[in-house]
Amino acid sequence: MKTPGPIFVTELFPKLNAELQELLCSLEDEDWKRPATGVWSVKDVVAHLLDTTLRRLAVDRDQYVSLDTPKLQTDRDPTNYINQTNAEWVKAARRLSPRLLIELLEKVGQEMYEFFKTLDPYKTAIFPVSWAGEQVSPNWFDIAREYTEKWHHQEQIREAVHRLGLTSREYLFPVLDTFMRALPHVYRNVRAVEETLIKTEITGPAGGDWFLIRKQDRWELWLGVEEKPKATVRMPQDVAWKLFTKGLEKSSAERRMSFKGTKELGRQILDMICIIG
Template sequence: MNSPEKIDVIASMPELDKMLFKLLEGLSAEDWERQTIAPKWKVKDIAVHLLDGNLRTLSMLRDNYYGEKASTINSYQDLIDFLNQLNADWVTAAKRLSPKVIIDLLKLSGKEYCDFLATLNPDDKADFSVAWAGENESKNWFHIAREYTEKWHHQQQIRLALGEEKVLLKEKWYLPYLDTSVRALPHHYRNVEGTAKDLVKFTFFAATEKSWFLRYDNGWELFTSVNEIPTSEVKIRNEDAWKIFTKGMTREEAIASSEIIGNKRLGEKIFDMIAVMA
């Protein structure tokens, strides 16, 4: 059996940004107002949300300036509510920005953002844990990988609205997204009853397939390969997986478009997993 390894996406972050800049520079005025899969956000709203991510990271983690702080955070939901309000406030204020200003600011802040992440020691403790994976403390490499998933899935939301989503489903870009997101599986399955050596295989497929495994032994543990027959296998299309993990499709839609072989109770749990702060 092999366990998941550290994820290194530092070199990919600037490239992913450049793809976004090129995409945005080719948009018409109507394109900027297209509705995205995120119910409350159009293309422009997601672009300014990405800008906010750059600026907040630089302000908090590089400059140690936290600005607005929550008055009380007593639960995970309190944190989600606080972040949602921050996001909504920013998107509302940014409606006065032109597309050109947004692109220019994304380019400027994006370089500084990527340069800053490259200075972090991957094995040092991150300032923020990856809460959706159940971690109270995370290493920088996982924090950076989480940042990659944020940039990946928000750019994909824009691309989906424009009919340009296939490029980010190429393995070079999609595999790091999946590899990071599935790290939430053990935490997500923590309350699912299992028996010794129960094994759930998750296969994501398009032109090629990639699989991860959850094995039960007094708790669920994630592996990249095992030499055992799975109790349950879940087959999910690549074009659906990211939507499942970001609340982009309903549980019922996800189950209908996927396949479960074997134990359905164990397999179906993945369809309400979320790998974002939402």
């Protein structure tokens, strides 16, 4: 029985970027127009990947604050601002050719990797991982969050153009492990007696087991717990990442999940969202 440790994914970025480059260079003209997620096409998602990489470099590496950045005063303001900024960029980027998007992504993807290598993983990140309920996060967690963004958007593209996904343990387990750090936050308002144990089991080559334990009026995340849980949730790895990134409706996800013990305790995980927007 142990608490989860840091997730170090910086060295996965070059591999993930290379996989993306190979994928994008293989696409036909019609592939770029295919619907990928929501109202976005494959080309729109590629443009979004470029946008988020550029913004990361501008704000974090270059310490640049845009003059049009608004003051965020309510809990919904950050989400609304991000959604607006995302939409503005995607609309403007429709003027860019696929070739330009590919070339720019290759360049700035490498620059972001080089920047991440300079960061002390334990120092405070410029961005907290808000979907995990954190006001302050270490760099390793923020970088892991960035990795989940890059991975799941590439996976959306792969599914849209009917290509094999990057779902081996090397690529997907760090995504799921990062997402699981949100469990205590999503259960924060769930009342239970001391030492109540909830097990989340994700099946598949990239899966694993994570445990929530109620201690001193809060939930803690643990690994390797041998005691019998009060509730167990079981789901395939593809259901997990899609549910947590709003790529699968709760009702559809629940039909592919199984529950043991107190079902209502387990069902709380259906509310877990590990993206902003």
